[in-house]
Each structure stands twice: as structure tokens, then as C-alpha cells.
Amino acid sequence: MKLTLSSLLLLMLTGVATSVIAVEILQWQRLPLAVPLHVGQERIIFVDQNVRVGIPRLLKDKLRIQSTGGTLYLRANEVIEPTRLQLQNVTTGELILIDIAATVANDSAKLEPVRIVRAGSENPDKPSGDTAAEPPAKPRQTPIPVVLTRYAAQSLYSPLRAVEQLEGVSQVRVNHALNLEGLLPALPVSATTIGAWQLEDFWVTAVQLRNQSSVDLQLDPRELQGDFIAATFQHQQLGKQGKAEDTTVLYLVTRGHGLAQSIMPNQSRIDASSNLPDARETAHEK
Numbered sequence: 001m002k003l004t005l006s007s008l009l010l011l012m013l014t015g016v017a018t019s020v021i022a023v024e025i026l027q028w029q030r031l032p033l034a035v036p037l038h039v040g041q042e043r044i045i046f047v048d049q050n051v052r053v054g055i056p057r058l059l060k061d062k063l064r065i066q067s068t069g070g071t072l073y074l075r076a077n078e079v080i081e082p083t084r085l086q087l088q089n090v091t092t093g094e095l096i097l098i099d100i101a102a103t104v105a106n107d108s109a110k111l112e113p114v115r116i117v118r119a120g121s122e123n124p125d126k127p128s129g130d131t132a133a134e135p136p137a138k139p140r141q142t143p144i145p146v147v148l149t150r151y152a153a154q155s156l157y158s159p160l161r162a163v164e165q166l167e168g169v170s171q172v173r174v175n176h177a178l179n180l181e182g183l184l185p186a187l188p189v190s191a192t193t194i195g196a197w198q199l200e201d202f203w204v205t206a207v208q209l210r211n212q213s214s215v216d217l218q219l220d221p222r223e224l225q226g227d228f229i230a231a232t233f234q235h236q237q238l239g240k241q242g243k244a245e246d247t248t249v250l251y252l253v254t255r256g257h258g259l260a261q262s263i264m265p266n267q268s269r270i271d272a273s274s275n276l277p278d279a280r281e282t283a284h285e286k
Contacts, residue, residue, distance in 0.1 A: 022112045032084060032097040035114055037076045038105040044113040045072040047087060047096070054086035054160045063102070076102030086160050093151070093165040145230040145253040148204045152197050152251055153234065156206060172196040172203065175260065180207065182264045186223050188213040189238065194249070196258065202229070204251055205259040211238040211246040219248070225264040229253040 023046070026033045037043055047070045055065060062080050066073040072087075080102035087096040096116060147166060154163045173196075180191035188211070195206040211217055217238040221231045230253040239245030254262045 024112050024114045026114055026116050028096050028116055028118055032099045033116065035074075035098045035100050036111065037074060037080070037100055037102040038111055039076050039078060039102050041105065041110055042073055042075040043111050045074065045098075046070065046113065046115040047072065048115075048117070049089045050091060051087040051096070052090055054088065056083060056085075059083060063100075074100065076100075079103060088160055088163070089165075091170060092167045093163050093169065095161055144199055144202045145204070148197060148199050148202055149230065149232050149251045149253060151199075152195065152204045152206050153249075155197070156195060156249065157234075166199065169197055169199045172198050172258065174205065174258075178260055178263075180263065182225050183207070184209070184223055185225060187217055187219075189217065191250075193259065201256055203254045203258050205254070207250045207252060207259075209233075209238065209248050209250055211241050214240050216240055219250075224252075226252070227254070227262040229255050 026035075035043070035045065049070050051067070051070065051072075053065055053067060053072065055063070059080065062076065062078050064073075064075040064077065080100065082099055082101040085098050085100060087098065088094070089096075098116075148169070151164065151166045151169055174193045176193055178193050180193070183191050190210045190212055192208045192210075193205055194208050197204050209219075219233045219236055219238065221233070224231055230251075232251045233248060234250070235245070235248040237245070238248060252259055252262070
């Protein structure tokens with residue numbers, strides 16, 4: 001069978017048209033977005049932001065979530081009642097709430113991908129990296145060490161929805177085995193890094209302190225050994241070992257580098273009495 005040029009063009013155009021995948025656009029207006037799922041089918045969500053997902057424990061075995069480059073892949077393994085997920089921008093801390101519910105599909109039709117855009121966006125297809133029309137950033141009214149310490153404390157102690165947005169902040173990988181014995185050499189405490197964040201050229205590192213003695217301890221930043229821009233204790237006192245109050249968090253702000261480069265070399269404690277003359281030798285000389 002011979003095909004004319006017009007027939008070939010028609011077939012080519014038809015093939016292109018049928019290969020285009022429709023995408024559902026959802027605008028984030030601080031109201032939860034409904035994203036239905038079908039059991040056994042994967043649904044893709046384009047967020048155009050680097051986000052982390054807050055998942056309720058009850059969905060651990062019911063929902064598979066994979067995330068890469070601002071794209072989420074959701075696959076329900078069984079029926080899921082309406083449940084809320086929290087998507088948090090790792091740079092700004094902004095939250096996006098989506099309500100999912102998984103049902104058994106009556107037919108083989110697949111759900112189309114979803115793209116989430118900010119409310120008021122005139123052109124959803126415009127790349128998120130195009131910032132030519134964005135207004136210049138406003139100067140910060142609060143010093144960076146202050147806002148960075150506050151953000152770290154909220155990230156550790158506050159629910160995800162209560163963490164204030166902080167543009168430009170990023171979480172930094174920490175070495176949990178970092179030797180911090182020289183941090184507070186005068187106090188019987190153990191110190192372990194539990195988290196770190198960076199904003200511009202400032203770093204804040206959260207260090208967990210635990211009392212290793214049977215007495216209460218007062219915490220004084222003047223006893224810290226190291227090169228720090230700022231230091232803040234979550235609590236000013238540690239209860240004796242074994243009490244609920246025997247643990248707190250210390251926030252250390254450094255500039256130009258992380259905590260490892262700001263810690264003083266560990267020095268062994270010196271027993272001053274070891275340098276005193278022996279009493280028997282003194283008596284013999286007399």
C-alpha cells in the first residue's frame with residue numbers, strides 16, 4: 001500500500017499528539033491539595049522544588065514514596081484512607097500540604113501526573129530557575145547567627161508545620177563521630193553532633209550534651225573551648241545523670257567552615273599534684 005506525503009504527515013502528527021501526556025496543574029494557595037491515587041499505580045508529582053516529605057507512620061507499608069530533583073513518585077500498595085502529607089522546601093522551609101487517598105481503580109485508566117505551582121503564577125510552564133523578573137532580595141533585619149540558631153532549634157524541637165521559612169538555608173551532613181572531648185574540658189559531659197545547617201557563609205551545629213556526673217551542672221558559654229561566632233544553650237542547667245533533665249542541646253555558630261575546624265585540639269587533663277615534691281623526700285632532706 002502506497003502512502004502519499006500528506007498521509008505520512010498526518011500519521012506522524014497523530015503519533016506525536018497521542019504521545020503527549022496531560023499534566024494536571026494544582027495551585028498552592030495555602031489550602032491542602034487533593035491528590036487521589038489508585039492502588040498498584042504510580043502517580044508522579046512535579047513540585048519544581050527540592051522538598052522532603054513528612055510521612056505518617058501508619059503509611060509505612062501502605063505507600064511507597066520516591067523523590068528526586070523535585071519530583072515525587074507515589075505508589076499505594078493498598079487502600080488508604082484520606083491522609084495528609086507535608087512537603088517542605090529544604091531551602092526555604094515552606095510547607096505544601098497534600099491530601100492523598102488510594103482506592104481500587106474500576107478500570108485500567110491511569111491517573112495523569114500532577115504539577116504543583118505557586119498561586120498567582122501567570123505561566124506555570126516557565127522554568128522555576130528564571131528569576132529575571134523577581135524583585136531584589138531585602139536586606140536582613142536580624143543577624144544571621146540569630147536566625148540560623150532559631151531555625152536549628154525549631155527544626156529539632158518544633159513540628160514540621162511550625163518551622164519558620166528561612167530562604168537560602170540548607171542542611172549540612174555532620175560527622176556524628178567527631179571528637180568533642182575538648183569542647184567543655186572542665187565539665188563531666190559527653191558531646192555528640194546531631195545536626196548542622198548553613199546560610200551564606202555561616203554554619204550552625206547542634207551538639208547534644210549529656211551530664212555524666214551525679215550532681216547538677218551549670219552551663220556557661222565562657223567555658224567553651226574553640227573558635228565560635230556564637231554559642232547558645234537550649235537550657236542553662238543540666239540535671240544529674242539519670243534524670244530527664246540530664247540532656248540538652250548546644251548551638252554553635254561558625255563562619256567560613258564547619259564545627260570540625262573550630263574545635264580546639266584535645267588535651268589531656270594535668271594533675272597538678274603530680275608535680276609536687278614527695279612528702280617523704282622532703283622529710284628526708286630535712
